[in-house]
Amino acid sequence: VIWKGMYDLVYHSEKSRIAEKMLEKALLLSKDDAAIKGAFDMPQYLELNDEKLLSQLEKVTHPDVKHLVAIEDTKRLYEKLPKEKELQEPDFHMTTEFLDALAKDADELSDNLSCRLNDSLKLEAYTLICDIVTSKAPEEIPIDDKDEDGAPIQLSSRSKVVASIKPASVLRIYVKPDCTKAFKMDDLEHKLKELVEGPFDFVTTK
Amino acid sequence: LSQPNDISLLIAVIGSHASRVKGRTRLQKEVCILKYGENVPFGFGFESHHYGPYSAQLTGALDTLIAAGLVEQSIVELSFDKWRYDYGLTEKGKRLFESVREALEKSNPNLVDKLADSVKKLEDMSIPSVVSLAKECSGIQSTPD
Numbered sequence: 001v002i003w004k005g006m007y008d009l010v011y012h013s014e015k016s017r018i019a020e021k022m023l024e025k026a027l028l029l030s031k032d033d034a035a036i037k038g039a040f041d042m043p044q045y046l047e048l049n050d051e052k053l054l055s056q057l058e059k060v061t062h063p064d065v066k067h068l069v070a071i072e073d074t075k076r077l078y079e080k081l082p083k084e085k086e087l088q089e090p091d092f093h094m095t096t097e098f099l100d101a102l103a104k105d106a107d108e109l110s111d112n113l114s115c116r117l118n119d120s121l122k123l124e125a126y127t128l129i130c131d132i133v134t135s136k137a138p139e140e141i142p143i144d145d146k147d148e149d150g151a152p153i154q155l156s157s158r159s160k161v162v163a164s165i166k167p168a169s170v171l172r173i174y175v176k177p178d179c180t181k182a183f184k185m186d187d188l189e190h191k192l193k194e195l196v197e198g199p200f201d202f203v204t205t206k
Numbered sequence: 207l208s209q210p211n212d213i214s215l216l217i218a219v220i221g222s223h224a225s226r227v228k229g230r231t232r233l234q235k236e237v238c239i240l241k242y243g244e245n246v247p248f249g250f251g252f253e254s255h256h257y258g259p260y261s262a263q264l265t266g267a268l269d270t271l272i273a274a275g276l277v278e279q280s281i282v283e284l285s286f287d288k289w290r291y292d293y294g295l296t297e298k299g300k301r302l303f304e305s306v307r308e309a310l311e312k313s314n315p316n317l318v319d320k321l322a323d324s325v326k327k328l329e330d331m332s333i334p335s336v337v338s339l340a341k342e343c344s345g346i347q348s349t350p351d
Binding site: 086087088089090094096097099100102103104134136137140142147151152153154156157158160163166167168169 | 289
């Protein structure tokens with residue numbers, strides 16, 4: 001229970017999650033930049049830390065990257081759209097391809113959705129950032145006991161509190177500051193539903 | 207022929223049970239047997255765990271289906287201080303299973319029947335027998351205590 005509370009508090013904290021996604025997108029847009037590529041080669045990688053990475057990203061000339069890495073300026077932080085949606089029936093009728101991608105790599109799927117959503121609304125790259133936040137049920141936690149079959153007894157079969165923690169997948173959307181009026185919410189919701197429920201070709205790079 | 211994805215196959219396995227799947231351990235071992243013993247094309251990786259082969263990817267896929275409202279977990283009281291978690295498809299899950307079955311029948315004609323037959327046999331086996339067979343098929347043993 002403490003694990004669950006701490007995990008959500010630390011890793012699903014709204015502002016740090018937005019900042020993390022902005023940094024991720026800045027890196028994706030800079031992946032062909034020689035200095036950024038070099039930072040991930042040995043031995044430079046061993047000396048890489050967050051400040052060095054940010055300072056390298058600030059040198060990238062791509063205008064969207066400049067915008068994305070201005071994290072310390074709180075006015076540049078993306079805003080979360082108020083409506084967040086659980087990826088579940090009956091709100092979304094997901095295909096098995098979409099669910100498979102969600103189970104395998106929610107971050108890659110989020111990026112795929114972000115790119116297609118901006119394209120379909122004719123917005124610049126990463127004006128909108130989709131972020132699927134998955135909250136897991138506790139994995140198997142065997143306690144020091146075995147049942148009559150010799151199988152380790154799981155904590156979840158002795159604690160209804162632990163067992164009540166259910167997995168969830170929540171879709172959040174972050175929008176570039178000053179762009180909240182660049183699209184209509186109805187259009188966004190319509191396109192999003194189309195993308196989640198429609199034909200889907202997803203190849204994970206992992 | 208196209209390769210079915212893991213989620214489709216997992217829905218097919220859960221949907222092929224005459225009743226609910228009796229516990230996560232059983233589901234883990236059944237999928238392991240289907241993968242290694244029956245060559246059902248699951249991509250889940252299995253590794254040695256406290257009670258034989260275990261796949262964290264399978265756990266993740268099951269959680270995804272629960273979160274999506276396609277699989278429901280129910281509690282079965284075995285004794286006053288002990289219970290088990292059983293898994294079955296929700297109504298939406300059953301509808302998805304029907305479309306999965308249709309798609310599989312077109313792309314992999316023998317797979318649906320093979321899965322149904324294998325699941326039927328496994329469902330009747332005791333947990334120790336299923337665990338033992340999973341270890342035998344996969345060559346993956348329990349981690350030492």
